[in-house]
Amino acid sequence: MTDASIPSDGKWIPQAMSVKYLAKAKTALRAVASGEKVDWDTSGEKTVPVEVFDEDGQRVFTAEITMNVKLN
Template structure:
């Protein structure tokens, strides 16, 4: 089952988004480490929430940079999976990040693919912004995704 179809099937059910996130993390277990939740998924967009808790903070009690990198990769990966045509496949090949402000609250990662040409092959850059509860951008990522036609 395609990721977007699974999300649509589960999102309206009680705990459906939590179940969806759990299933995604079962497929890619490292994402369990941040205990995030996918809150929206459609073509060209994915949103992932992260509660600020001790397990994702650093020595200055802000959300750790690598936790935000994980959020960005989860959001960007799900968005590209939901948006690419069925005859294409992808793999991340790099990520450039900027830490803009201290992440002192719960966070929301948003990947927006509305400007991406999904028919192309080669490297596609997926942008991700992470905002705090004050709607301030605290982190940005540009994830290079290598896209090719399926064999």
């Protein structure tokens, strides 16, 4: 998602991640990252919330992933 969101001349590297496990996953999973509130047009730390759901729609964990973005 970060590659698709930053300008084409930008670079990024993962910097940190925090995860909260909420339930045991027993099926296939679907992850949803929400970068709509992130300013992708500036350099710096960008934190993206992520939610992961099982096939029944139960949220099994959440995460916040911080990327360090550099724009030329």
